[in-house]
Amino acid sequence: MSEEMIKYYYLCNNCGICRQECTIFQAVPLESLSPRTRMTLAGNLYLNKTGITKKTKEAIFTCVLCDLCGNTCPSGVNVLDTIKATRQYIIEQGEGPEGISKLLDSIIQGKNIFLFDNEERINWADNIEDKVKPKIRQKSELALFVGCQESFKGSLYNIPESLVLIFEKAGMDFTLLGDEEWCCGAPYFLLGVKNEKVEEIIRHNIEKMKELDVTKIVTTCPGCYLAWKEEYKKFDPELSFEILHSTEIIANLLQEGKLRIGKEYKKKIIFQDPCDLGRHSGVFDAPRTILKSIPGLELIELPRAKVDAYCCGGGGLCKATYPETALAVAKKITKLYKDNEAEVIVTACPACFDNLQAGIEGINGIEIADIHSLIVDLIE
Amino acid sequence: MEKEDIYQNLIEICGEDDVSIDEADLIATGDWIAKGLEALYKNISFKAGFLVTPKNKAEIVQIVQFANANKIPIIPRAANTSYAGQVLPVKGNTILMDFGKHMNKILEINIKEEYAVVEPGVEFWYLQEQLAKDGYFFPAEPGSAFSCMIAGMVANNASGATSFRFGVTHDYVNGLEIIMADGSIIHTGHKENVKSVAGYDLTSLFVGSEGTLGIYTEIYLKIKKMTQNEVSLIAAYKDLDTAYQAIEKIRDLQLESLALLEYVDEMTIEGINANLKFREKKGLLKKKIKVPKRAGTLLIKLIGKRYQEDLQTLQENLQQIQDAKLEVIEAPIDQKFLWDARHYAGPGIARTMPPPEVPRMFIPAVLDLSVPPSKIIAFLKKAKDISQKYGYIPIGFGHVFDGNIHLISAQNITEENLAKIKAFQEEMLDLVYSLGGTITAEHGVGLWKQQFMEKEFGKETMEVMKKIKQALDPNNILNPDKMGLGEIPSYIHFEGLGEKR
Numbered sequence: 001m002s003e004e005m006i007k008y009y010y011l012c013n014n015c016g017i018c019r020q021e022c023t024i025f026q027a028v029p030l031e032s033l034s035p036r037t038r039m040t041l042a043g044n045l046y047l048n049k050t051g052i053t054k055k056t057k058e059a060i061f062t063c064v065l066c067d068l069c070g071n072t073c074p075s076g077v078n079v080l081d082t083i084k085a086t087r088q089y090i091i092e093q094g095e096g097p098e099g100i101s102k103l104l105d106s107i108i109q110g111k112n113i114f115l116f117d118n119e120e121r122i123n124w125a126d127n128i129e130d131k132v133k134p135k136i137r138q139k140s141e142l143a144l145f146v147g148c149q150e151s152f153k154g155s156l157y158n159i160p161e162s163l164v165l166i167f168e169k170a171g172m173d174f175t176l177l178g179d180e181e182w183c184c185g186a187p188y189f190l191l192g193v194k195n196e197k198v199e200e201i202i203r204h205n206i207e208k209m210k211e212l213d214v215t216k217i218v219t220t221c222p223g224c225y226l227a228w229k230e231e232y233k234k235f236d237p238e239l240s241f242e243i244l245h246s247t248e249i250i251a252n253l254l255q256e257g258k259l260r261i262g263k264e265y266k267k268k269i270i271f272q273d274p275c276d277l278g279r280h281s282g283v284f285d286a287p288r289t290i291l292k293s294i295p296g297l298e299l300i301e302l303p304r305a306k307v308d309a310y311c312c313g314g315g316g317l318c319k320a321t322y323p324e325t326a327l328a329v330a331k332k333i334t335k336l337y338k339d340n341e342a343e344v345i346v347t348a349c350p351a352c353f354d355n356l357q358a359g360i361e362g363i364n365g366i367e368i369a370d371i372h373s374l375i376v377d378l379i380e
Numbered sequence: 381m382e383k384e385d386i387y388q389n390l391i392e393i394c395g396e397d398d399v400s401i402d403e404a405d406l407i408a409t410g411d412w413i414a415k416g417l418e419a420l421y422k423n424i425s426f427k428a429g430f431l432v433t434p435k436n437k438a439e440i441v442q443i444v445q446f447a448n449a450n451k452i453p454i455i456p457r458a459a460n461t462s463y464a465g466q467v468l469p470v471k472g473n474t475i476l477m478d479f480g481k482h483m484n485k486i487l488e489i490n491i492k493e494e495y496a497v498v499e500p501g502v503e504f505w506y507l508q509e510q511l512a513k514d515g516y517f518f519p520a521e522p523g524s525a526f527s528c529m530i531a532g533m534v535a536n537n538a539s540g541a542t543s544f545r546f547g548v549t550h551d552y553v554n555g556l557e558i559i560m561a562d563g564s565i566i567h568t569g570h571k572e573n574v575k576s577v578a579g580y581d582l583t584s585l586f587v588g589s590e591g592t593l594g595i596y597t598e599i600y601l602k603i604k605k606m607t608q609n610e611v612s613l614i615a616a617y618k619d620l621d622t623a624y625q626a627i628e629k630i631r632d633l634q635l636e637s638l639a640l641l642e643y644v645d646e647m648t649i650e651g652i653n654a655n656l657k658f659r660e661k662k663g664l665l666k667k668k669i670k671v672p673k674r675a676g677t678l679l680i681k682l683i684g685k686r687y688q689e690d691l692q693t694l695q696e697n698l699q700q701i702q703d704a705k706l707e708v709i710e711a712p713i714d715q716k717f718l719w720d721a722r723h724y725a726g727p728g729i730a731r732t733m734p735p736p737e738v739p740r741m742f743i744p745a746v747l748d749l750s751v752p753p754s755k756i757i758a759f760l761k762k763a764k765d766i767s768q769k770y771g772y773i774p775i776g777f778g779h780v781f782d783g784n785i786h787l788i789s790a791q792n793i794t795e796e797n798l799a800k801i802k803a804f805q806e807e808m809l810d811l812v813y814s815l816g817g818t819i820t821a822e823h824g825v826g827l828w829k830q831q832f833m834e835k836e837f838g839k840e841t842m843e844v845m846k847k848i849k850q851a852l853d854p855n856n857i858l859n860p861d862k863m864g865l866g867e868i869p870s871y872i873h874f875e876g877l878g879e880k881r
Contacts, residue, residue, distance in 0.1 A: 011735040013727060013742070013790075014410030016461040016527030020505055029480040029501075030433075031460065032402075037409045044407060047419055055404035071662070074655055074724030076731040307662060 004085035008077040009043030012036055018069035023311040024062050027329040032059045035069035035079050042086040052095045060086050061097050062325045065316035066275045084192030097321040108197045111182040113148040119179045124157040140175035143214040147221035148183050149350040156350045159220050162372035163246050169379050170258045180208050184227040190317050202235045220246045222276035222349045245277055247348050251289040262380035264296035270342040273309035274349035287348050314355030330359025338366045346371050381450045393442045398433045405431040414468055416739025416793035423878040429473035433481040437597040445563035447857050455859050456591045458532030461524040464826030466590050470861045495572055496601045500531030517606045519546035523723045531596050536824040537588030544781035545639045550587045557598035561853035571600045591859035593852050610683040611691050612709040615698050616672040623676025624757045625701050627780050637690040640681035645776040649673045651728030655721035666711040726775055726788040739793040744828035745805035746787040749812050750821030753783040762811055770804045784821040798874035825863045831872050833864030
């Protein structure tokens with residue numbers, strides 16, 4: 001049992017400001033789901049004052065790790081570290097929510113989160129085989145790390161596909177690992193689980209990139225991006241890869257005049273800042289640079305944007321463990337955006353796209369678009 | 381009645397989804413003293429028996445009738461942001477009734493007639509957000525504005541730094557719909573803004589009753605038009621005496637736009653600056669703000685049409701007082717974070733040190749006391765001496781025009797310290813009462829301050845309060861043993877704590 005579980009227990013003084021901030025609490029207003037109560041539950045478990053109950057698990061595993069509470073807590077309580085340590089403890093006790101052990105085993109055994117055959121990792125490129133297959137494991141400065149979600153989930157194939165087409169239009173060379181790409185390990189990091197098997201995954205991905213003389217790694221998934229940028233660098237502080245999100249590269253290409261968006265897109269949109277890209281990594285401008293370069297597009301900025309943006313509900317493995325809670329958040333966010341006259345929600349994250357797509361179901365007058373797929377047809 | 385029987389009865393009323401006996405729903409959520417005492421002593425527990433989240437008033441009526449017939453305690457709970465243990469269960473099988481899940485709707489906003497009707501679980505900030513769309517606001521604003529709910533504000537008659545200008549919650553409650561301990565429904569006052577002197581003022585009786593007399597199901601509020609323009613000013617002087625000269629000067633000026641006048645001591649300034657630094661690091665401030673660490677510092681806000689003229693007058697006058705350091709804060713976002721930092725100055729101090737490894741607590745009796753405004757400086761000087769005698773260095777700040785001082789002293793909960801805290805509280809209260817003050821100007825009595833009620837009001841007055849409670853709640857089911865109205869548990873005196881864990 002980690003002392004992280006109780007580190008902030010006596011610091012939180014119950015002021016409750018975190019309730020207003022919390023993505024989950026604002027969608028499902030139960031005290032047990034507020035950050036302050038999550039902290040109390042973690043401390044109570046550590047002190048053996050309470051056991052691992054159904055609601056304790058729900059409180060600890062629905063946290064989307066968006067860190068809006070940490071961003072605002074006047075006392076400086078670190079909710080994220082407490083939650084991760086408590087998740088680790090619950091899993092060690094064999095009490096993790098349904099699906100969690102399966103997910104973790106899948107990553108170790110199948111090298112991806114879905115327990116699919118890792119050789120199918122390139123299926124996303126079926127429509128553009130001629131542009132992708134020749135690139136696999138070819139030496140290049142820039143590598144595309146596709147990530148499990150876009151590699152295996154049909155509804156997300158268009159994200160890496162669009163990026164490849166954008167690269168082609170800009171005349172950019174790149175490589176990719178194909179079936180040698182293993183899950184980045186993010187689910188383990190979100191669960192606070194550290195072991196040799198996770199280290200093996202990290203080591204593998206790093207070695208494979210080094211073999212191709214890669215200096216820059218680009219991801220479309222902010223989860224993979226943060227894993228490479230934070231966790232991989234913790235594992236190997238000497239790691240010299242430059243880690244980029246796809247929106248950073250595209251924004252640069254637009255600014256350098258190597259890409260030009262000429263076609264109009266006359267819609268009012270709200271951009272959903274992904275937590276791992278925005279609040280956790282400080283990338284707010286790149287996606288906005290892209291969106292502002294689209295003629296006719298009207299970008300609506302709500303007070304809750306950028307560092308204060310709500311999570312979509314799909315983060316922190318909430319969707320994997322408590323899908324109904326993730327959906328409740330998506331519905332709330334979608335309604336908020338629609339009430340603020342957005343016609344389209346634009347995302348730059350497969351998890352945001354996936355969860356908000358479920359959220360808009362049955363709601364008329366609002367659509368969802370991935371930023372890569374949106375611009376690929378607008379580029380001249 | 382056995383726990384299982386109570387559980388089944390509650391399920392019959394509310395359904396399985398809205399009744400819980402899961403420990404995660406029943407624990408004392410974060411109250412410092414409760415957490416600390418529970419962590420240290422085996423037999424102290426503030427766990428409720430049941431959590432219910434009623435969907436409507438019909439369910440509440442049934443729950444209350446069932447509880448009354450079987451003498452089961454009920455605690456109505458809003459956001460649980462009070463600091464006096466108001467919603468801590470002290471009796472076995474207590475039913476916690478939480479309104480946040482379902483009864484959280486604004487039922488009506490009438491701009492023309494300037495009133496609003498809300499359910500108990502509406503969050504204050506959400507109401508403000510909705511009213512702001514029409515240029516209106518609910519003027520009574522407590523320090524917990526970010527997190528509290530309207531029912532909690534009404535139950536505690538909440539107020540805050542702007543209360544000398546705008547008044548307290550009570551001033552904005554037109555009336556209430558209340559479910560009484562026998563399940564009957566009453567309506568006090570009027571929904572709309574009606575001038576009336578008819579009968580006993582029951583609204584006033586129920587406002588501030590801390591859940592001991594009835595359960596609010598609808599709250600009728602007055603709302604006001606917002607004032608748009610605002611500017612903040614930091615006026616730092618070298619000591620309390622010069623600050624007091626400034627306070628007197630401001631009083632004489634009678635500025636129409638004065639909305640906030642706060643005294644902050646050096647420790648508070650440290651907390652404010654820690655919070656501001658955190659915001660600055662996040663890139664949220666337009667300009668760097670650092671409040672000068674001086675013993676006589678005032679934070680001021682002016683709002684309204686005349687704010688610019690008043691700012692000029694104020695600057696001219698305050699500059700004349702010896703060794704004044706004045707700084708104007710104009711950008712709205714910077715003002716917001718300055719005042720947020722002031723609201724959370726106490727926790728801000730925590731940012732400057734490692735997290736505590738042992739339980740700790742605020743000293744409840746000095747958390748929100750108040751003296752007549754003219755005696756505030758005399759109080760502060762003597763309070764400093766007493767604090768030093770005990771080795772406590774509180775963080776002190778206050779709303780000078782209503783004499784309300786908050787002394788935030790976070791102390792480790794140890795056996796030795798508890799005895800010291802008890803003696804310190806008594807000495808401080810002797811001082812407060814000798815100056816004609818009160819134990820609580822804002823936070824309420826709840827669990828942790830109830831032992832002082834008799835000292836403040838006398839036995840006879842407390843008897844009247846107890847008779848009111850007895851008349852309206854003869855079975856003592858509504859938030860029992862709070863406010864000095866019932867049995868006072870020995871642990872309140874930090875005695876009889878029993879075996880250690």
